[in-house]
Amino acid sequence: MRPSDFDGTGPHLAHGGDLGAARRAFPGATEPLIDxxxxxNPHSYPLPRLTVSTFxxxxxxxxLETLAEAAARAYGAPSARHVVCAPGTQILLPLVARLVPPGRCAVLSPTYAEHARAAxxxxxxxREVTSPIELAASDLAVVVNPNNPDGRLTPRTRLIALAExxxxxxxxxxxxxxxxEVAPLSESIAGDIEHGRAVVLRSFGKFHGLAGVRLGFAIAAPPIAQRLRQELGPWAVSGPAIAxxxxxxxxxxxxxxxxARLTHDSVRLDAILEVAGFQIVGGTPLFRLARSDDAPQIYEKLGRAGILVRRFPDRPTLLRFGLPANEPAFHRLSAALS
Structure with missing residues (x-):
């Protein structure tokens, strides 16, 4: 196996989901692959019927205004004026990082690596920091909440004070x-966006299981939201994605x-992992972070069995498991771990 193919140690960043790289890394793996x-979310939202004119x-x-209004209601933003619609949150990261002049950026880590890269x-x-207290002296502070990959949740009250x-x-x-969407919704600061100076990013594709639609949102005070809209320009979001x-x-x-379904499935996944000797150390109902001294060998074994999980080269005892989509996937995972 070539490590650079799939685990992020090579020249290309890896975030999971690259089936082509996985097949190169594990030639002859059992098909179909279970990602x-x-x-x-493996249980995607049922697509509505789209008219030809949408395309x-x-x-x-x-x-677009209708979409912004729906997002404001769903995420608890004060109004549609506070919502910026974008073709995925990924494209927003460098735009948001440029809202303040170049200076000191602190990222609460370990977390999703793209925030540091965009900054x-x-x-x-x-600078990557491990405590929210260390964020206060920065010009740009980044918190993933709940965090990926460990599910750490920073209290809403602390974030509001930090933004102020x-x-x-x-x-x-x-x-x-x-x-x-799979955390306590009361911990979102989307409704408190006028307190201090903050931008909230929300991803559509993860909870709704439609990552390929490429849709995301920034929630901010209207002056900041308007600046981001100007940066994106007209027609940034496709007609099908809007609908x-x-x-x-x-x-x-x-x-x-x-x-409710995701919570049930995550409990079932925990049980399978614990029987296999893993210690559950974090996660959300959409993914579980598990520790085992044998994690590197288990990663290879699962890969050969056509089951792809996320590993972390700098933390070799940890693996992150997404949710199996159905009964056959649960059974294949259980069998491969036994």
């Missing part, structure tokens, strides 16, 4: 709430039932 290397015409501003591209000197302190000095707090997003974000009953 547990991402935190994406033929440029997206209408009124349709460096924006000219910031990036940074705002008094012209700084900015960025809170990536990509997995907040799918507006329908899914308005379906509160689907969201309620899905949260």
């Amino acid at each position: 547990l290397s991402t935190g994406i 033929r015409r440029l997206p209408e501003p009124d349709a 460096k591209l924006a000219g910031h000197q990036v 302190g940074l705002g008094r000095r012209g700084g900015l707090l960025v809170v990536d709430e990509a997995f907040m 799918i997003g507006a329908a899914a974000l308005s379906d509160t009953e689907w969201a309620r039932l899905m949260r």
Whole structure:
């Protein structure tokens, strides 16, 4: 196996989900591959029927406004004026990092590596810290909440106080709430965005299981939101993404039932991992972080069995497991670990 193919140790960043790289790393692996290397919901939202004009015409501003209103309701933002619609949160990272002049950036770590990379591209000197207290002296502070990969949750009250302190000095707090839909919703600061100076990022594709739609949102005070819209320019979000997003974000009953289902499935996954000798050390209902002294060997064994999980070269005893999609996937995982 070539380590650079799939685990992020080579020249290309790896975030899971790259089936082509996985097949190169594990030639002859059992097919079909079971991809547990991402935190994406395996039970995707049912796609609405789309009209041909959705694909033929440029997206209408009124349709984008409808999407922003649906996102504001779903995420608890004060209004649609506070919501910026984007083709995925990934494209927003460098734009948000440039909202403050190049200076000191602190990222609460270990976490999703793209925030540090985007901040460096924006000219910031990036420091990874392990305590929220260390964020206060920065010009740009980044918190993933709940955190990926360990599910750590920073209290909402602490984040509001941090945003107020940074705002008094012209700084900015960025809170990536990509997995907040499967966390206590009361811990989101989307409704408190006018307190201090902050930007909240929300990912559509993870909870709704539609990562390929490429849709995400920034929630911020209207002046900051307007600046981000200007950076993105017109027609940043495709017509199909607007239609799918507006329908899914308005379906509160689907969201309620899905949260219950994911919680049930994550408990089942925990049981399988614990029988295999893992210690569950964190996660959310969409992924579990587990520790084993045999993690490197288990990673290889699972790969040969066609089951892809996420490993961390700098923390070799840890593996992150996404949720199996169905009964055959649960059984294959259990059998491969036994």
